[in-house]
Amino acid sequence: MSVTEIRVISFGYLHGAPPKAHLTLDLRRHFRDPHVDPALRHLTAADLPVRRAVMGTPGIREAIVAVALLVEAFDNGPSPAPLTVAVGCAGGRHRAATVAMVLAERLRKTVGPVDLIHRDLGKPVVERTATGDTVAPAGA
Template identity: 50%
Template sequence: MATVEIVSFGFGHAGAPAAHLVLDLREHFRDPHVDPRMRELTGFDRLVRRTVLHTSGVRRLLRASTRQVQAFVAGPSGGRIVVAPGCAGGRHRSVVVAEQLARRLRRRGHEVTVEHRDIRLPVIDR
């Protein structure tokens, strides 16, 4: 199996990392940041995780992304595959999607590493 690296990030802090697959979560999925109760939380907090996973389309995106990674793995070169889910600040949606995608891929036998590039950076004022 290929090694999969997942790097969550926030577009508001810096550009997307070099990746084979970039998932831009900013416009199509509800942002927990707009709820003051969740603004300072991260994707590791239960409330944020539940909110993101109950957003219409997120689970479908996770299934499709899992299939895309498996298509890369099936290619002739295999090797390392980098996936970069990004949201505005890199604290909420991108973290949840990264962790859930890693979980799905590990269940399919892939070696997966996860890095949350911007999770410790300040919340972006919007």
């Protein structure tokens, strides 16, 4: 049997609550953040240097494989049903969007059609300190 619909949503925790999902992957604490590199900060997963930085992070490929295998397990279950996977990082522009793109592409090859949504990819950069605290916009 097969799930009727698979949706992968990337998002940033700094832009609001995570979307409702069956599986949520939180990349904030365990994987290097391209935001800390001034050359990458204002780029997004649409840019090759960001994708290379994210995919070059130790452990990220294994995490994607693990999530894909979990989705495939759900897909092989006896009760077909829609399945949503949310992938989050701080701002939703680098890690989450890249991982969601790679995950969706893999699932399209192994499971079938996947709806990929980038909730926060086009939102402005949230400036943060080295400790991850948000910085108030100028004039606020």
